[in-house]
Amino acid sequence: MTFTTIAGAARALRSGSITSVGLAEQVLARTSMVEAQVHAYLTLDTDGLLEAAAGADEELAAGRDRGPLHGIPIAVKDNMTTREMETTAGSRILSGYIPPYDATAIRRLRDAGALITGKTNLDEFAMGSSTENSAFGPTRNPWNTDRVPGGSSGGSAAAVAAGMALGGLGSDTGGSIRQPASLCGVVGAKPTYGAVSRYGLIAFASSLDQIGPIAHRVEDAALLLDAISGHDPLDSTSYPGGIEPSGARLDGGLDGVRVGVARRLGGADAVEPDVESAFDRTLAAMEGAGAVTLEVDLPFTEQGLSAYYLIAPAECSANLARFDGVRYGLRVDGATTEQMMSRSRADGFGSEVTRRVLLGTFALSAGYHEAFYGQAQKVRTLIREDFARAYRECDVLVSPTSATTAFPLGDRTEDPLSMYVSDVFTIPSNLAGHPAISVPVGLDRHDLPIGFQVMAPALEEAVMFQVAAALESLAGFDTTVPFDPSYGLRGGVR
Amino acid sequence: MAVEIDISHVARLARLELSDRQLDTYGRQCQELLEHVARIQAVDTDGVEPTSHPLPMTNRFREDRVTPHTVLGQEEVLAQAPDTEGPFFRVPPAIEEA
Numbered sequence: 001m002t003f004t005t006i007a008g009a010a011r012a013l014r015s016g017s018i019t020s021v022g023l024a025e026q027v028l029a030r031t032s033m034v035e036a037q038v039h040a041y042l043t044l045d046t047d048g049l050l051e052a053a054a055g056a057d058e059e060l061a062a063g064r065d066r067g068p069l070h071g072i073p074i075a076v077k078d079n080m081t082t083r084e085m086e087t088t089a090g091s092r093i094l095s096g097y098i099p100p101y102d103a104t105a106i107r108r109l110r111d112a113g114a115l116i117t118g119k120t121n122l123d124e125f126a127m128g129s130s131t132e133n134s135a136f137g138p139t140r141n142p143w144n145t146d147r148v149p150g151g152s153s154g155g156s157a158a159a160v161a162a163g164m165a166l167g168g169l170g171s172d173t174g175g176s177i178r179q180p181a182s183l184c185g186v187v188g189a190k191p192t193y194g195a196v197s198r199y200g201l202i203a204f205a206s207s208l209d210q211i212g213p214i215a216h217r218v219e220d221a222a223l224l225l226d227a228i229s230g231h232d233p234l235d236s237t238s239y240p241g242g243i244e245p246s247g248a249r250l251d252g253g254l255d256g257v258r259v260g261v262a263r264r265l266g267g268a269d270a271v272e273p274d275v276e277s278a279f280d281r282t283l284a285a286m287e288g289a290g291a292v293t294l295e296v297d298l299p300f301t302e303q304g305l306s307a308y309y310l311i312a313p314a315e316c317s318a319n320l321a322r323f324d325g326v327r328y329g330l331r332v333d334g335a336t337t338e339q340m341m342s343r344s345r346a347d348g349f350g351s352e353v354t355r356r357v358l359l360g361t362f363a364l365s366a367g368y369h370e371a372f373y374g375q376a377q378k379v380r381t382l383i384r385e386d387f388a389r390a391y392r393e394c395d396v397l398v399s400p401t402s403a404t405t406a407f408p409l410g411d412r413t414e415d416p417l418s419m420y421v422s423d424v425f426t427i428p429s430n431l432a433g434h435p436a437i438s439v440p441v442g443l444d445r446h447d448l449p450i451g452f453q454v455m456a457p458a459l460e461e462a463v464m465f466q467v468a469a470a471l472e473s474l475a476g477f478d479t480t481v482p483f484d485p486s487y488g489l490r491g492g493v494r
Numbered sequence: 495m496a497v498e499i500d501i502s503h504v505a506r507l508a509r510l511e512l513s514d515r516q517l518d519t520y521g522r523q524c525q526e527l528l529e530h531v532a533r534i535q536a537v538d539t540d541g542v543e544p545t546s547h548p549l550p551m552t553n554r555f556r557e558d559r560v561t562p563h564t565v566l567g568q569e570e571v572l573a574q575a576p577d578t579e580g581p582f583f584r585v586p587p588a589i590e591e592a
């Protein structure tokens with residue numbers, strides 16, 4: 001028997017029909033079968049996984065039950081620090097870096113009994129929407145290996161989709177959990193800004209970054225999120241109040257729920273017809289289940305992409321200043337400290353990261369700071385007010401997650417702007433700091449998965465997961481197709 | 495406001511030693527991106543407060559106490575450095591000799 005859900009595996013562990021070692025062996029067997037084609041992992045910790053699994057079995061046998069993640073194999077994006085396990089952020093500048101500490105989210109996963117399978121591939125420093133910007137080669141989509149898995153958390157999404165872990169962690173700055181989840185046919189959630197500690201998350205854009213879960217089922221994503229969220233004194237932006245558990249209302253259904261339909265969120269146009277019709281079909285099913293829908297307009301989100309591509313590069317240029325060849329990472333020699341730093345950085349960063357550091361440095365430079373970064377932060381306020389207006393009439397908002405399904409490798413790498421528009425539907429939630437989740441609802445004409453996005457006001461994760469769980473069961477989408485060996489990972493490696 | 499990026503100056507500020515060809519390519523790309531995002535300047539933001547944190551939170555303070563699980567030993571910290579000397583990080587000269 002193959003286990004695909006965390007909740008199902010957790011029940012089987014307690015009924016004795018599987019052991020944690022058995023689960024670890026299942027994901028390792030699947031990994032050895034498909035990883036050569038998918039390349040989801042940068043580090044696979046086979047020995048550590050089996051050892052931790054044996055420990056989890058012993059604990060459970062001794063009556064020490066750490067909860068629903070106990071003994072469950074989880075894949076982690078390689079921009080979260082893991083003690084004594086290489087952490088590269090997909091960058092040459094951090095190749096070989098062994099962190100001396102665990103990120104808070106990692107520590108909480110371990111405390112909850114989860115097993116870390118390894119570190120997954122990503123666009124360098126999480127900058128990208130296809131995982132093609134990794135310094136260590138691209139990840140491919142398990143549904144069709146000629147296609148990208150999305151990004152930047154493409155490695156975690158692909159690993160979970162193909163059964164190389166039962167769940168995963170990603171990070172989402174402008175859609176980097178939800179868009180790859182959508183393209184890989186799995187569930188992915190970005191929590192409220194501040195819900196999950198960023199301590200140990202290698203910073204990209206500090207006012208936007210959030211860690212969140214990727215899984216086959218909405219319920220599993222909620223289990224993962226509830227394990228890693230909560231106040232952390234080590235992150236000054238961490239939310240100090242209590243939050244209702246995200247899985248508290250999974251059976252709440254849709255009766256009377258007011259759903260705002262944000263069809264043109266972010267100024268989206270050119271939504272693929274198959275994506276649009278899957279979206280409309282899902283909406284109709286939700287109405288049939290008692291949801292009340294109304295079309296809403298968030299006009300300022302049309303400026304979201306522009307605001308994002310000022311704020312994110314500006315903050316990244318400041319955050320990435322720490323990579324200077326002094327304390328860790330790549331060093332290229334030079335006659336002076338400045339020359340050594342300038343060479344190390346030029347050599348260590350890939351082209352997308354270099355481009356954003358340059359753009360961000362410019363946007364923050366003397367004379368332009370107010371006109372660009374300052375203006376973008378004000379537009380961000382207008383976008384938050386757009387959302388606040390919409391939430392006076394609605395409990396949640398919905399939209400497609402991505403205007404397109406998985407695109408072919410190489411399709412958008414030549415033109416940065418064509419890649420950036422991949423995220424028009426997802427960016428507004430990051431700018432507002434609100435939670436959002438992508439749930440797979442169908443396939444397009446090429447048998448590629450289509451995602452449906454549910455957004456909620458800050459700290460209203462429970463309502464968001466309630467709606468997500470209801471529409472997941474209405475859609476009845478089978479996320480486990482890429483598990484089937486006969487599915488054969490079409491496309492092949494070119 | 496029409497803007498032209500002085501890409502060599504920006505690269506110097508960002509501590510990136512780039513070739514002339516790279517400067518040319520990045521300069522062109524950044525200029526294009528900037529022209530696209532500069533549309534944001536047309537938005538009327540008179541009297542609008544900027545957002546820095548989406549939740550109503552301001553500076554948060556905690557007691558300055560030693561938390562053993564977040565304190566790293568000197569050896570651990572230096573272990574990842576490209577060059578060290580004794581308990582120090584070592585770098586090429588920062589100031590030219592007179």
